[in-house]
Amino acid sequence: MIAIEGLSYRFRGSQDYALRDVTLTVEAGEFLLITGPSGCGKSTLALAIGGYLFRQFDGEAQGSVRVAGMDVRQRPIYDVAEAVGLVQQNPEAQFCTLTVRDEVAFALENRCLERGEIRERLAWALGIVDAQHLEGRLLATLSGGEKQKIAVAAMMAAKPQVLIFDEPTSNLDPTATVEIFEVIEHIRAKAGITVIVIEHKVDFLRRFQPKLLAMEKGHVSFQGPLCGSALPTVPTERGSAGEERPARRSPSACPTGPPLLEVEKLCFGYDGRPVLQDISLAVRAGEFVSVMGDNGSGKTTFLQCLLGLLKPDRGRVLVKGQDTRKAAVSDLARDVGYVFQNPDHQLFADSVWDEAMFAPRNLEGGSGHDLSERTVPRVQQLLERSELGSRRDDHPYRLSYGQKRRLNLISVLSYNPPVILLDEMLIGQDPANAAFLLDLLREQARAGAAVIMVNHAPKLTGRYATRLLFFREGKIIVDAPADEGFQQLARMGVSAYVP
Numbered sequence: 001m002i003a004i005e006g007l008s009y010r011f012r013g014s015q016d017y018a019l020r021d022v023t024l025t026v027e028a029g030e031f032l033l034i035t036g037p038s039g040c041g042k043s044t045l046a047l048a049i050g051g052y053l054f055r056q057f058d059g060e061a062q063g064s065v066r067v068a069g070m071d072v073r074q075r076p077i078y079d080v081a082e083a084v085g086l087v088q089q090n091p092e093a094q095f096c097t098l099t100v101r102d103e104v105a106f107a108l109e110n111r112c113l114e115r116g117e118i119r120e121r122l123a124w125a126l127g128i129v130d131a132q133h134l135e136g137r138l139l140a141t142l143s144g145g146e147k148q149k150i151a152v153a154a155m156m157a158a159k160p161q162v163l164i165f166d167e168p169t170s171n172l173d174p175t176a177t178v179e180i181f182e183v184i185e186h187i188r189a190k191a192g193i194t195v196i197v198i199e200h201k202v203d204f205l206r207r208f209q210p211k212l213l214a215m216e217k218g219h220v221s222f223q224g225p226l227c228g229s230a231l232p233t234v235p236t237e238r239g240s241a242g243e244e245r246p247a248r249r250s251p252s253a254c255p256t257g258p259p260l261l262e263v264e265k266l267c268f269g270y271d272g273r274p275v276l277q278d279i280s281l282a283v284r285a286g287e288f289v290s291v292m293g294d295n296g297s298g299k300t301t302f303l304q305c306l307l308g309l310l311k312p313d314r315g316r317v318l319v320k321g322q323d324t325r326k327a328a329v330s331d332l333a334r335d336v337g338y339v340f341q342n343p344d345h346q347l348f349a350d351s352v353w354d355e356a357m358f359a360p361r362n363l364e365g366g367s368g369h370d371l372s373e374r375t376v377p378r379v380q381q382l383l384e385r386s387e388l389g390s391r392r393d394d395h396p397y398r399l400s401y402g403q404k405r406r407l408n409l410i411s412v413l414s415y416n417p418p419v420i421l422l423d424e425m426l427i428g429q430d431p432a433n434a435a436f437l438l439d440l441l442r443e444q445a446r447a448g449a450a451v452i453m454v455n456h457a458p459k460l461t462g463r464y465a466t467r468l469l470f471f472r473e474g475k476i477i478v479d480a481p482a483d484e485g486f487q488q489l490a491r492m493g494v495s496a497y498v499p
Contacts, residue, residue, distance in 0.1 A: 001026055001027060001029075001030070001067065001068060001194045002024065002026035002049060002065075002066070002067050002162065002194065003024075003025050003064075003065075003066045004022055004023060004024040004025075004048075004049075004063070004064070004065050004066075005023055005063055005064045006021055006022075006023060006062065006063035006064070007019055007021070007023070007045075007048060007061070007062070007064070007065060008020055008021055008022070008061070008062045008063055009044060009048065009053060009059055009060070009061045009062075010059055010060045011057065011058070011059040011398065012058040012059050012060070013398075014059075014394075016218070017218050018044045018059075019044055019045060019048065019218045019219075020041075020217070020218040020219040021063075021219060022041075022063070022218075022219065023220070024213065024220065024223075026194055026196065026211075027194070028161075028192065028194055029188065029192040029193070029194060030194055031185065031188055031195050031197075031208060031209075031210040031211065032195070032196045032197070032210060032212075032213060033196075033197050033202070033205055033210040033211065033212050033213070033226060034046075034196060034197070034198045034199075034213045034214075034215065035199060035200060035212070035213075035214055035215070036214050036215035036216055036221070036430070037216065037430045037433065038400055038401075038402025038403060038406075038429055038430050038433050039399070039400040039402060039403050040215040040216050040217055041217075041218040041219075042166070042198045042215055043088075043089060043166050043198065043400060043401065044218075045215070046086060046164045046166050046196070047086075048065055048072070049065065049067060049072070049084060049196070050080060050081075050084045050164060051065075051067075051072040051073075051075065051077050051080035051081075051084070052077065052086070054072065054073045055076075055077050056077075061073065067080065067083055067084055067162060068083040068084075068161055068162070070083065072084075082160070083160055083161045083162055084160055084161070084162045084164065085158055085160035085162070085163050085164065086155070086164045086166065087151050087152050087163070087164065087165045087166060087168050088151070089166040089170065089198075089401045089428060090342060090344065090401065091144075091147040091148045091150065091151035092147060092342060092344075094151055094154075095139055095147075095150075095151070097139070098138060098139060098140070099137065099138055099139060100126075100134045100136070100137050100138075100139060100142075100150050101135050101136065103139060103150055103154050104121075104125055104126060104150065104153050104154045104157050105118050105122050105157075106154065107154065107155075107157065107158045108121055108157060108158065111158075121157045121159075122135075122157065125153040125154070125156050125157035126153050128152075128156055128183050128187075129150075129152050129156075129179075129180065129183070130149070130176075130179065131146065131149045131150060131153060134146060134149075134150065141270065143171075143296045143300060144295075144341040144342070144424060145171040145172045145173060145176065145295030145296065146295055146296055148168065148169070148171040148172055149172070149176070149180075149295075152165070152168055152180065156187065159191070159193075160193070161193060161194060162193070162194045162195075162196070163184075163187075163188075163193055163194070163195050163196070164196045164197075164198070165184065165196070165197045165198065165199075166198045167198055167199055167200070167401075167427070167428060168180060168184070168197065168199075169181070169199070169201060169204075170424075170427040171295070171341070171424060171427060172295060172456065173294045173295050173456050173496070173497075174456055174458065174496035174497055175294060176294070176295060177201065177204055177456070178204065178496065181197075181204050181208070184197065185208045197210070200429070200430050200431065200434075202226070205226070206226060209225070209226065210226055211223075211225065211226070212224060212226040255285060255286045255287050256284065257284055257285055258284070259283060259284050259318075260284060260285055260319070260320055260335075260418055260450045261281075261283040261317070261318070261319060261419060261450060261452075262281075262317070262318040263279050263280055263281050263282070263315070263316075263317050263318075264280055264315050264316050264317075264318075265278055265279070265280055265314065265315035265316075266279040266280070266302075266305060266314075266315040266316070266317060267312065267313050267314040267315055268301060268305055268310060268312055268313050269313060274474060275298045275301045275474050276298050276301055276302060276474045276475075277473075277474045277475050278315075278475065279302065279315070279475070279476055280315075281469070281476070281479060283419075283450045283452065284450065285418070285448045285449065285450055286445055286448060286449075286450070286466075287445065287450050287451070287466055287467055288441065288442060288451045288453075288464060288465050288466045288467070289450070289451065289452045289465065289467045289468075289469060290455060290461040290464075290465035290467070290468050290469070290482065291303075291453065291454045291455070291469045291471065292455065292456065292461065292468065292469070292470050292471070292497055293472055294471075294472070297471040297472055297473060297474065298471050298473075298474040298475075299423075299454045300341060300423050300454065302471070303338070303421045303423050303454060305317055306324075306336065306419075306421055306452070307324075307329065307332060307333070307336050307338050307421060308324035308325075308327060308329045308332045309329060311324065311325055312324075312325065319332050319335055319336055319419065320335050320418070320419075322335075333417075334363055334417070335417055335418055335419055336417055336419040336420075336421060337359075337412035337413070337415070337417035337420045337421065338412070338421045338422075338423075339405075339408045339409055339412055339420075339421070339422040339423060339425050340423055341424045341427075341454075343401065343404035343405050343407075343408050343428075344397075346408055346411070347396045347397065347404065347407075347408075350395055351393055351394065351395060351396070352383070352388055352391045352392045352393070352394050352395075352396055352407060353379075353383075353392040353393065355396050355407055355411055356382070356383060356392075356407065356410045356411055357375075357376075357379055357414065358411055359412065359414055359415050360375045360379070360414050360415045363415055364415070375414065375415070378414065379410065379414050382410045382413060382414065382440075383410060385440075386406040386407075386409075386410060386436075386437075387406075388403060388406060391403070400428070401428035402427075402428035402429050402430070404428075405426075405427060405428055405429060405437075406429075406433070406437065408425070409422075409425060409441075413440065413444065416449075417449070418448065418449050419449065419450050419452070420441065420449055420450070421452050421453075422441070422452070422454065422455075423454045424454055424456070425437065425453060425455070426438075426455055426457055426460065434457070435460075438460060441464070442464055445466075453465075458486070458496075458497050458498060458499040459499040461482060461499070462482060462483070462499040465482045466481065466482060467479075467480070467481055467482060467485075468480060468481070468482045468485030468486065469485075470488075470489060470494075470497070477492075478492075486498050486499065
């Protein structure tokens with residue numbers, strides 16, 4: 001079904017090859033798992049198989065790529081698209097319409113299918129991802145996880161011969177992750193579709209016994225069956241000498257001092273639809289708070305209320321004593337750093353260095369001539385530690401998804417805000433990089449910042465967070481120290497969120 005021979009690719013203006021001499025054969029009906037560190041070329045390989053790399057990007061290519069008998073380097077995209085469906089890492093990057101119904105039906109209408117068949121496939125595809133209730137919604141009103149479900153449904157509705165999923169569960173909660181992978185395997189086994197999944201969540205896929213392709217720095221480092229010893233299964237942190245050791249959360253006493261954040265009976269909704277209901281809590285310096293819950297439970301809305309991007313319908317939010325109803329977001333941003341769920345939503349500059357310096361320059365005075373003496377060396381150190389030092393002159397959009405996330409965090413840490421809000425920052429990160437980023441955040445908490453992070457990674461929450469908030473239908477049903485919070489979730493039967 002797929003035959004790749006000696007494929008190398010270098011993007012225009014880049015010194016390094018994104019792909020190096022990749023040779024790969026995938027049989028019809030096979031299940032292939034591709035994994036490897038962030039930025040190793042996984043998504044570039046997916047773009048090559050779908051033909052997009054040779055039509056929508058400017059670069060230098062060698063080697064051959066054949067799919068279903070087609071030379072994808074020569075055939076137009078619309079021919080390749082009949083055989084290959086690609087669910088991209090960022091769901092918004094592939095949306096073509098404004099509503100859920102139109103998005104799932106878009107490819108079917110372009111194929112001029114009969115109305116009845118379009119309706120049947122629409123219902124079938126939405127049912128697969130448990131999103132029938134979203135059919136009438138605007139895409140812009142969906143949560144990140146809901147958008148990801150719709151992107152998967154839209155591609156599945158076309159029923160191609162090859163389905164490629166680039167981190168299809170990165171925005172999904174643990175329950176939905178299990179369900180999506182079960183659906184993918186069911187479709188592969190029943191319809192004989194060739195499935196390729198790019199994923200860091202290897203443990204979720206072991207029971208399906210896929211073939212494994214591991215990549216590193218653009219080349220294939222391993223091909224073979226996925227076995228227990230093939231890859232590390234536990235996130236690690238880097239030691240000072242390069243060794244790896246298990247990450248552990250430092251025990252902490254109950255935080256004291258005045259709250260940095262106070263939330264009092266917060267209620268918020270969209271167009272009369274309640275999203276947050278009667279939320280009250282206080283967060284103090286030194287806390288590392290993990291916010292968990294199913295997709296659509298209100299987590300992102302909660303973070304946006306904390307920064308003042310959304311104003312409460314009832315109740316109030318105080319940031320270091322400032323009422324978010326009255327204070328400008330630009331003023332609140334001096335005390336609150338925010339990493340959005342989609343990395344592209346907060347990239348503003350034309351180079352990695354200018355992006356990393358964007359906040360300090362705006363907060364400390366114009367062009368940067370009066371930046372504090374510590375800011376520039378701090379940013380330089382953060383880029384080097386994040387393995388982005390060699391990319392400082394590159395445009396941020398040339399980075400991989402995971403590298404963009406690291407740059408997003410650096411742009412926030414650059415000015416040391418006392419409150420740090422992070423919405424699914426770990427998306428696109430391999431285990432080692434995820435642990436590294438969490439180490440940076442733990443350093444901030446130990447230095448007196450309050451860290452509040454939305455995530456779907458129970459193991460990482462158990463290792464790093466000091467406090468757990470669990471949302472259900474817009475309410476906080478668990479607010480406790482992390483270990484105690486997991487015990488409460490276990491007693492409630494929410495096992496998918498327990499490490």
